[in-house]
Amino acid sequence: MFRADEQRSGDFQVKGPQKKPEIIWRYHADVGASSSPVSSGNLLFSGRFDGLMLALNKMTGEEQWRFVTQAGIFSTPAVAEEQIFFGSDDKNIYALNKFTGSFLWSFETQDKVFASPLVAKDRVFVGSLDHSFYALDRHSGDLKWQIKTGGQVDSSAAFADDKLYFGSDDGLLYAVTIDGEVLWTMDTGAAIDASPVVDQEDDMLYVGNDAGVLFAVDLQTGEPVWLFESGSRMFASPALKNQQIIFAATDGRVFALNKESGEPFWQFDAQATIFSSPAIAGEQIYIGAMDGYLYALDINNGEQKWRLDSGWAIFASPFVDNGVLYISSDDGDLLGLVDPSSPPLL
Incomplete structure (x- = not known):
């Protein structure tokens, strides 16, 4: 799922390529993607700007199936058992059979769905640009409840202890129970x-938020504990590992902060716009930039370990699975990358 787990930690808890990786396969689509790739079993899923949802063999990159929506897909899919869920610019939330791509159900909102669904307790939770956050029955797509906010909802929800947390373009951070009560x-x-x-x-x-401020918030009360002003918009989602919060600003700087105090540990400047969210695998951080480079940073000091030229801007966030690093670029390429010194056991 988007950001590795329900808490959206961005920590994949596996190792990725330690050295500049080799490309084990390359799949070229007609258009690029801002939807991040995700895997389940032997399949890798990727939504595209032209409305295609693709399923590839994650070992070979061979296409297994495709499903066509009526507009672009910016939403990163979520997978639960035999189902895959995602939103589309055609205003719908879709559920497909993950093995075949066959249609199961759709639910129509009133505007585009950029956010990535979260699946928990047999429900699908996702926001829409129609100023709403929805809870749907996972099996039927029936509406369970809906919360109206004061702005578009393209923030993907995090989940913990039967509570959901998401942001809105109204500037508010929301804490909601699994039954739709705003806490x-x-x-x-x-x-x-x-x-x-x-x-x-x-x-x-x-x-x-878009003002470039990172907030640390008490889960129980919703009160801010500390804040850090980066000076540039934060479009990418932060990542969490041990004592560090890792995040990127759109001006190209990547920060590591002490999660307890908000004090900086280190800073790295890619000198290129960043929309991609950082992915953590072991002691390395992977992040894409609009200059076309994929960067690998040492989580302990922010030192650049290597960078790979993908050939085109990288908007989507990296995904790591069993030693393989997957990235999607704006020219339509989807790449599987491995460490040349220690290829994974697939």
Whole structure:
């Protein structure tokens, strides 16, 4: 799923390529993607700007099936058992059979669906640009409940302890029960595009907004504990590992902060616009930039370990699975990358 887990930590808890990787396969689609690739079993799924949802063999890159929607797909899919869920610019939320791509159901909202669904407790939770956040029955697509916000919802929800956390373009961070009761809201002062990340260990949440401010928020009260001003818009979602919060600003800087105090550990400047969210695998951070490079950074000090030229801008976030790093670029290429010194056991 988007950001590795229900808490949206961005920590894949596996190792990725340590050295500059080799391309084990390349799939070329007609158009690019901002939807991040995700895997389940032997399949890799990717939504495209032309409305295609693709399923590839993750070992070979061979296409297994395709499903056509009526508009572009920016939503990163979520997979639960035999189903795959995603939103489309045609205003619908879709459920397909993940093995065959056959249509199961769709639910129509009133505007585009950029956010990535979250599946929990037999429900599908997702926001829409129609100023609403929805809970749907996973099996039928029936509406369970709907919350209206004061702005578009393209922030993907995080989930922990039967509670959902998401942002809206009204600048509010929402905490909601699984039954649709709003527990609290917090005003961040600017639109929220990024997904929150939940730290269950410390009962905290971290989220950034379009004003470039990262907030640490008490999960129980919704009160801010500290904030960090980056000086540039935060479109990408933060990542969490051990004591560090990792996030990128659109001006190309990547930050690591102490999660307890908000004090910086280190900073890296890619000198290129970043919309891609950081992916953590072991001691390395992977992040794409609009200069076409995929960067690998040491999580301990921010040192660049290597960078790979994909040939085109990278908007989507990387995905890591069993030693393979998957990236999608704006020219239509979807790449499987491995460490040349230690290829994975697939």
